[in-house]
Amino acid sequence: MSEETATPAEVRAPAWVAALAGVLAGVAGLAVAELVAAVLAPGASTVFAGGATVIDAAPPWLKDFAVESFGTADKAVLLGTMGVVLALGAAAAGMLELRRPPWGAVLFGIVGIVGAITALLRPDATATWAVPSLVGIAAALLVLWQAIRRLRPDAEAPGGSAAIDRRGFLLVAGAATGTTLLALAGARLLSAGAVAVKAAQETLRLPLPKTPAAAVPSGADLGIDRLTPYITPTADFYRIDTALRVPQLDPAAWSLQVHGMVDAPFTLTWDELLALPLEEHHATLACVSNEVGGDLIGNALWLGYPIRALLERARPRAGADMVLSRSSDGFTAGTPLEVLRDPARAALLAIGMNGEPLPVIHGFPARLVVPGLYGYVSATKWVTSLKVTTFAADQGYWTPRGWSALGPVKVQSRIDVPRGSVAAGEVTVAGVAWAQHTGIARVEVRADGGEWVPARLADTVGPDTWRQWSVPIPLERGEHTLEVRATDAAGKVQTDAQAPPAPDGATGWHRVVVTAR
Numbered sequence: 001m002s003e004e005t006a007t008p009a010e011v012r013a014p015a016w017v018a019a020l021a022g023v024l025a026g027v028a029g030l031a032v033a034e035l036v037a038a039v040l041a042p043g044a045s046t047v048f049a050g051g052a053t054v055i056d057a058a059p060p061w062l063k064d065f066a067v068e069s070f071g072t073a074d075k076a077v078l079l080g081t082m083g084v085v086l087a088l089g090a091a092a093a094g095m096l097e098l099r100r101p102p103w104g105a106v107l108f109g110i111v112g113i114v115g116a117i118t119a120l121l122r123p124d125a126t127a128t129w130a131v132p133s134l135v136g137i138a139a140a141l142l143v144l145w146q147a148i149r150r151l152r153p154d155a156e157a158p159g160g161s162a163a164i165d166r167r168g169f170l171l172v173a174g175a176a177t178g179t180t181l182l183a184l185a186g187a188r189l190l191s192a193g194a195v196a197v198k199a200a201q202e203t204l205r206l207p208l209p210k211t212p213a214a215a216v217p218s219g220a221d222l223g224i225d226r227l228t229p230y231i232t233p234t235a236d237f238y239r240i241d242t243a244l245r246v247p248q249l250d251p252a253a254w255s256l257q258v259h260g261m262v263d264a265p266f267t268l269t270w271d272e273l274l275a276l277p278l279e280e281h282h283a284t285l286a287c288v289s290n291e292v293g294g295d296l297i298g299n300a301l302w303l304g305y306p307i308r309a310l311l312e313r314a315r316p317r318a319g320a321d322m323v324l325s326r327s328s329d330g331f332t333a334g335t336p337l338e339v340l341r342d343p344a345r346a347a348l349l350a351i352g353m354n355g356e357p358l359p360v361i362h363g364f365p366a367r368l369v370v371p372g373l374y375g376y377v378s379a380t381k382w383v384t385s386l387k388v389t390t391f392a393a394d395q396g397y398w399t400p401r402g403w404s405a406l407g408p409v410k411v412q413s414r415i416d417v418p419r420g421s422v423a424a425g426e427v428t429v430a431g432v433a434w435a436q437h438t439g440i441a442r443v444e445v446r447a448d449g450g451e452w453v454p455a456r457l458a459d460t461v462g463p464d465t466w467r468q469w470s471v472p473i474p475l476e477r478g479e480h481t482l483e484v485r486a487t488d489a490a491g492k493v494q495t496d497a498q499a500p501p502a503p504d505g506a507t508g509w510h511r512v513v514v515t516a517r
Contacts, residue, residue: 064501
């Protein structure tokens, strides 16, 4: 039977066309939602609010797997995975709406409601945060209905042809694509705030420090090829945080609230911060997710104001033992009060990194830098609040997710060179070791389980940074296993017990296998 004489029940659009209709509808809806979020509140974005919720709900083992497998690309992988899942769901909705209406529309509606609820549950959300998801899903439903209507045969078509409206479908598909592109372009234009913040960051001229950092000794960098440099270039500094969308804070509107269990709460503005006597300090920061031998660690020169002085101004009350720092995106970290009040520890409210304003991805306009603690309990970026409290009353972001409330950095060392294949004979083995705020006193290397050989330690600015080391090791032809261990300035020897990052940092000796030829 030809299509011209078929009955409506016998004329069916291919399933892939219905799936395409669903995907076009879903993409258009998300684009419209992004446009509305750009107008109302970037944090209300359906995609980013949903992604942030996934990150918040992820168990520690999954977070470790993501960081270990994808490193700093973990967020891109998450967004890509979400995109695939949403596309598959939208395709299924399109096929359902064609074959079993109205279940495709119902599926879209459920997604929209979930998106609205997810946005409303984000930190600092208001009732308007539900609007982007609801408007977006309304746009998606409109496209879906218009597209699917043209994929159903029209029994009242001229001549009783009962044909599907191919031209009409193409027009709807074109209109949906155009709407998507215009909405995305509009969202980008309305994100001028991000452009303005970047411009403010790039044009900012940092004030000179009242207390400059000590000069880096000439012997701090051994100059060995492929050995990690003493100062990590800003562009190479690792980034691990929970922000899918980097917060864009205008420094002119930024402020830091110091409050809680204090006698003199106050709010510090950007101009007031710049007018304070700032200090420079070299400090190495490490992520608790860093595996043994990993690269989620970096050393930089920081400019900022001592947190100790801020707390002295606020006058913490008796019984307080923790400072809960909060980021503009809702992330929190619980830091021991005694650490932040320690006059021997250069804990900073930092505004500069390696002689330049903080990059936006590293916390502009201000972040915390606390030597000796893993970042998850201390290194809050885009910080807007310091609440003096207690560990009994408050918890940082990662503590209820199974991580230790305290995060002192453990003694660690890493072999950077050699890797892979080397020429037989005397081989230079080199790397870095760290025990922030305590300092490294000794590094030893051995080959194939033999005797430990002391390494030469490079100079260092002080105990808050890592140290380079190197040692010549004779290697005969064949395969060899090299191991390294460090001892801190307090005499604590790095343990060989292998432990994963959760719940308070990885342990074990770093081992590399090389082939001497």
